[in-house]
Amino acid sequence: MxxxxxxxxxxxxxxxxxxxxxxxxxxxxxxxxxxxxxxxxxxxxxxxxxxxxxxxxxxxxxxxxxxxxxxxxxxxxxxxxxxxxxxxxxxxxxxxxxxxxxxxxxxxxxxxxxxLEHESLLTRIMFTPLDVHLMRQCTVPLHFVSNTRHALPRKIVAAVDPLHHHKQNQGFNDRIISKAVKLAMRCNAEVEVLYAYDLSSITSAEFGFSKGSSFFSSSMAKAMYDIQEEAFNALAERNGIQAAQCHMVMGNPAKVLTSYADAHDVDVIVMGKVSPHGLDKLIGSTAEHLLYKMPCSVLVVSAEQLED
Incomplete structure (x- = not known):
């Protein structure tokens, strides 16, 4: 039982x-x-x-x-x-x-x-809000509720980054999708997967390109896109996500996620945080942008949390 x-x-x-x-x-x-x-x-x-x-x-x-x-x-x-x-x-x-x-x-x-406690920018600069402290130290899934349209979520988006992950957290993107899918099933909600990729934050070495000068040539840019698309499609396929539910959008992750959530009436965005030494990285965005820019609620899943 x-x-x-x-x-x-x-x-x-x-x-x-x-x-x-x-x-x-x-x-x-x-x-x-x-x-x-x-x-x-x-x-x-x-x-x-x-x-x-x-x-x-x-x-x-x-x-x-x-x-x-x-x-x-x-x-x-x-x-x-x-x-x-x-x-x-x-x-x-x-x-x-x-x-x-x-x-x-x-x-x-x-x-x-x-x-979610909406603190002013000045307050956030001078003092670390409780919500950010919780993200840094809690391994329990954290659901920060903000700007709710429905008590029970109707549209849930899993935000992933299949190319950026720590070696010790293999499969973390799969867990993010799994958490979103399970939540959607229990709420009878729609679920989608979004990959917001930002080429400006990627180095040529990550893709095996020895010369930075050739990194942003048309052929190299196409090669980078193909690599990311292949990884994203593989991630979606092994998690049983249909192509119509998958979205790969180029741009700053925080801006892409906020714009997408606003335009598509998203109720909850499920994201992951990797914090081997504190909150040094969030898959897809930063704590500030996640909590204070999103037009919807956020469910944060820790890489340290065991799968349920």
């Missing part, structure tokens, strides 16, 4: 019902998964209220956490009525990243779902 899947929804500390609640509920229902909703509370104003009486301050903190726990229970009731197994939790913690990682270690999850 297979183990029941478990999803974790990270809720906002501000008691806000975001689209992530609806997505988490829809996915849990579709996959028969148990859902754990947890809020990591820390309000700067309350934490630094400056009250002389520390006991009174602690009383305020406990009161807020209890009110939040009750609010989460109110959100959980309609989900239980439709057959979703839901548990809730609210904790006061100053550093949510550390607590999230502890939760995932103590309570292994098949997916973590979280509303």
């Amino acid at each position: 297979s183990r029941q899947k478990r999803f974790m929804l990270v809720a906002s500390p501000l008691m806000q019902h975001s689209a992530a609640f609806d997505r988490a509920a829809a996915l849990a229902k579709a996959e028969g998964a148990a859902l754990h909703i947890v809020a990591f509370d820390y309000l700067e104003g309350l934490a630094t209220a400056g009250l002389v009486n520390e006991q009174a301050l602690e009383h305020l903190r406990l009161g807020y956490v209890e009110r939040h726990r009750q609010w989460l229970e109110e959100q959980a009731r309609p989900l239980r009525k439709i057959g979703v197994e839901v548990t809730t939790e609210a904790v006061w913690v100053e550093r949510p990243l550390e607590e999230i990682l502890i939760h995932l270690k103590e309570q292994p999850m098949d997916m973590m779902i979280k509303a």
